[in-house]
Amino acid sequence: MRLCFLVEEQYRYDGMPLDVIRQLHAWGHQVDVLRPGRSLIPLSEAIRAGSHDAWILKTVSGGPGLSLLEAAAAVGLTTVNDVRAIRGVRDKALAAVLARAHGLPVPVTYAAARAEEFAEIPEAQFPLVVKPADGSSGRAVRLVETPDRLVDQAPTGESGGATGGLLIAQPYVPNSGTDLKVYCVAGELYATERCSPLHPGHAVRERQVPLAPDVARIVEEAGAVFGLDLYGVDVLLGPDGPVVVDINDFPSFRRVPDAVARVSAAILHLARKGGGRPFPDRAVPMATVVPAATPLTAIGGDR
Numbered sequence: 001m002r003l004c005f006l007v008e009e010q011y012r013y014d015g016m017p018l019d020v021i022r023q024l025h026a027w028g029h030q031v032d033v034l035r036p037g038r039s040l041i042p043l044s045e046a047i048r049a050g051s052h053d054a055w056i057l058k059t060v061s062g063g064p065g066l067s068l069l070e071a072a073a074a075v076g077l078t079t080v081n082d083v084r085a086i087r088g089v090r091d092k093a094l095a096a097v098l099a100r101a102h103g104l105p106v107p108v109t110y111a112a113a114r115a116e117e118f119a120e121i122p123e124a125q126f127p128l129v130v131k132p133a134d135g136s137s138g139r140a141v142r143l144v145e146t147p148d149r150l151v152d153q154a155p156t157g158e159s160g161g162a163t164g165g166l167l168i169a170q171p172y173v174p175n176s177g178t179d180l181k182v183y184c185v186a187g188e189l190y191a192t193e194r195c196s197p198l199h200p201g202h203a204v205r206e207r208q209v210p211l212a213p214d215v216a217r218i219v220e221e222a223g224a225v226f227g228l229d230l231y232g233v234d235v236l237l238g239p240d241g242p243v244v245v246d247i248n249d250f251p252s253f254r255r256v257p258d259a260v261a262r263v264s265a266a267i268l269h270l271a272r273k274g275g276g277r278p279f280p281d282r283a284v285p286m287a288t289v290v291p292a293a294t295p296l297t298a299i300g301g302d303r
């Protein structure tokens with residue numbers, strides 16, 4: 001197989017994806033590596049139909065790699081993950097609407113460019129969790145107890161970035177302080193639990209835990225809805241059952257046994273299967289005007 005990995009600067013020393021690159025190379029495959037944050041990319045020469053069996057990216061929020069992966073998809077190359085699937089989850093506002101529209105259990109979600117707009121949300125829905133729509137790794141995630149704490153506590157949207165500085169807010173889902181992080185590699189699911197960044201005192205080292213069938217069904221459904229092949233889902237066990245708070249393309253698969261070999265084998269399988277098709281191939285969705293303080297997730301149905 002001929003593979004091309006885009007390695008973002010943030011991961012240039014990380015086992016994921018570097019060990020996967022080494023593994024695939026050791027298995028005898030041709031693996032080209034591009035570092036879009038640190039090199040000149042000869043676009044016309046490097047991104048050509050038929051140049052590789054697959055292009056692979058472990059994304060980073062706002063990183064340059066995703067544009068190049070999209071360029072690869074545009075000429076019909078197979079990408080891991082699919083670029084549309086990555087866009088669907090990299091923007092938490094889009095992810096919340098899509099997930100809700102497909103019946104996944106996600107919290108009611110609001111969006112605004114400035115945190116103070118969330119003061120219009122009914123007080124009964126506080127405390128809120130406010131987070132950047134293009135956030136990751138717990139960056140700038142805040143618990144806001146009351147409307148008057150919105151301005152001093154919550155992150156303000158910065159202009160720019162993949163989502164234009166958009167923020168989202170959701171009612172806080174009461175939970176034990178540990179996230180259930182479920183990873184999917186080649187259709188196999190692995191569950192771990194880890195301390196929530198909103199409960200820092202609750203020290204739990206990430207460790208593997210059994211996966212309940214109802215959570216497994218939700219995670220599989222999330223993968224199918226977004227079209228993701230390598231992904232992780234953050235689930236909270238709330239008073240009304242499991243709730244999906246985050247979906248990540250190509251996570252680090254920490255605590256997944258033999259993660260490097262599994263991810264490498266999954267990439268080969270996806271590259272062999274192909275599925276690359278010229279992009280874009282979909283009609284642009286019609287714009288929807290949302291009245292003030294309407295939950296984003298109300299667009300998808302009345303749950």
Ligand SMILES: Nc1ncnc2c1ncn2[C@@H]1O[C@H](COP(=O)(O)OP(=O)(O)O)[C@@H](O)[C@H]1O
Pocket residue numbers: 107129131135136137138139141170171172173174175179195196197198234236245246
């Ligand atoms: N609605 C929510 N209710 C309770 N806790 C939440 C909620 N949303 C997020 N969290 C907590 O904050 C953490 C980080 O939020 P998440 O949406 O996963 O963003 P990130 O992309 O930064 O990981 C989650 O793992 C979870 O512990």
Ligand SMILES: [Mg+2]
Pocket residue numbers: 137138234246
């Ligand atoms: Mg998360």
